[in-house]
Amino acid sequence: MVGKAVTARAEVLARLRAALVDAPTPVDVPRHYRRVAESVDLVELFVDRLVDYRAVVHHGFDALPRLLAGVDRLAVPDDIPGHWLTGFAGQVRRDTPPLSPADLDGMDAVLTGCAVAVADTGTIVLDAGQAQGRRVLTLVPDRHICVVRTGQIVGLVPEAVARLDPRAPQTWISGPSATSDIELDRVEGVHGPRRLEVVLIPDDDVIAPGR
């Protein structure tokens, strides 16, 4: 073909414009779905949903030292609140300098906070914000202990989306890693952490970065 070379970009866009010659009428998106949960006990619902997908739930700060007692090497994000580690006698590995995947593979557990949690679906969302660190931290270790303040729990997915910044890398976690690939039976534990433990703490616990 003679003439100027058409870039793939120009070509694809031109094809799509040509495909729309019938000028479809504008669409009004009806949004009659629930944007906010009706009054329910969010904590109770969240716990129920977590347990249903085989996450282990602990209540209150006192649970942390007990949980950590069995851990030798613990990975944590740099800005973990210092008092979360009170009484922890094992090795703390902070993410500075950045832990390599191989380092992380040798950890017994990782301890983080979260950005927001969804009661309706039993989901915790991490967005690399405070007390969460890089995505890889919560991926390679086989056990993830996640501290959730009750005030971080919202009812529905739309409430969580509204609280999140799209530019931050996000990981939505609902129960431990699982597969349904064999006869559609759900089996927990493939590549992500095989144990997910959630520690619920009251909202008045101030997250103060401490080293």
Added chain:
Amino acid sequence: MRHPATPAGVPSTGGGRIRAPLPFPTAARSAVADDQLRANLHRATRTIRGKRVRAVDEVPDWAALRDAGAAIKADVQRRLPELLERFEAAATAAGARVHWARDAAEACRIVVELTRAAGADEVVKVKSMATQEIELNEALAAAGIAAHETDLAELIVQLGDDTPSHILVPAIHYNRTQIRDIFRRRMADAPADLGAEPRELAEAARLHLRRRFLEAKVAVSGANFAVADTGTLVVVESEGNGRMCLTLPQTLISVVGVEKLVPSFADLEVFLQLLPRSSTGERMNPYTSMWTGVTPGDGPQDVHVVLVDNGRSAVLADPVGRSALSCIRCSACLNVCPVYGRAGGHAYGSVYPGPIGAILSPQLTGVADNASLPFASTLCGACADVCPVKIDIPEILVHLRQQAPHPVAERTAMRTLSWIMRSPRRWALALRVARRAAGPLGAWRHRRTGTRTLRRLPWPASAWTRSRDAPLPAPQTFREWWEKQ
């Protein structure tokens, strides 16, 4: 390389693994006769149907979510060129590089070049329909690059030298002992005494892939959604293999069909509810990852997005058929389809099987190239009932049947059927009439032959029965049966 001989700017059909090499009835014959396959499919689809119903029933605003999902996708189709440009600008500003591909071959070439530029001779892959569609693994292999599938089901299929037979669970046609046998035979590090418990099989896959994840330089993914306003990509998964691929390697290449866009980040609130409940029947899948370009110090620092047409512009050009582009690949329509349940996925000859495949593949390739697929359906309507984005699959099937080259008698019959189907009242009435007329005849045939089919219909429909038996209308419709369950 030459591109399809169409003048610039004309919607164009695509290539790759979307063409059925054999007519559907021929391809389905061996599957229908395979009792093991039928039993595996039956068990799996029954399980998932039950889970989906429970997950959907607990959502009081499900109908409103479907309405919103369907409307958002219709809006995207209407504004696709503009939204793609917006996506490109946002992703680029966030540090990603956006590439465009007219067809499968061009998309493959881009991925090969990017992989070479990253200095890698192997890639880890997240399960993705788009890369299956463009036959990326084959193209990588031809370029000397090994592609490692990391999704358990994709791994099973890859080790078994097979092709996927289901959108969500590509190895749905295997049961646990068959999977164990494949692992024992083809997975070098699988324990010799590997058992058939799903837990053991998953553990074997974990160990097999772990080192690969930790050392991989390049990952290739698809995307479930791409947000136009922000340039964000979303991958929905279960096992964590997706997170491994999206987080650990330095280079990430995502192959994304142009129809995957949603306008705004807030629109995800609809699809993150519709998709998991419709596909795996879960309130939420274990892991959803979202990333926007490059995050310094966190995850891949060399991020690419390949936007692929490969026939989608041709689908968009058909005002009736374009809503097939709304599909979010949940696979609910496969799991309820009586034809899929008997024939399995391979009979469709395309990476897109089942009802969605019957309407999407022929539109991607042009109906003439996939003429039998629009007939791979009983038009029972179960697919449309479950579709989370309300694609009227039977309507599109009938529409495509009219474009298929086939005898006049058939076309006439289909035209009538289409007219009847356009009105639910006419359709219900026609079914009732047909059933009443066929009732005694069907009972007689059933007593004599054990089937409710006729060998020969009177002219002009005899053209149809020359090559197949005509089913008599079922005593009750799927909808009636369903409502009674």
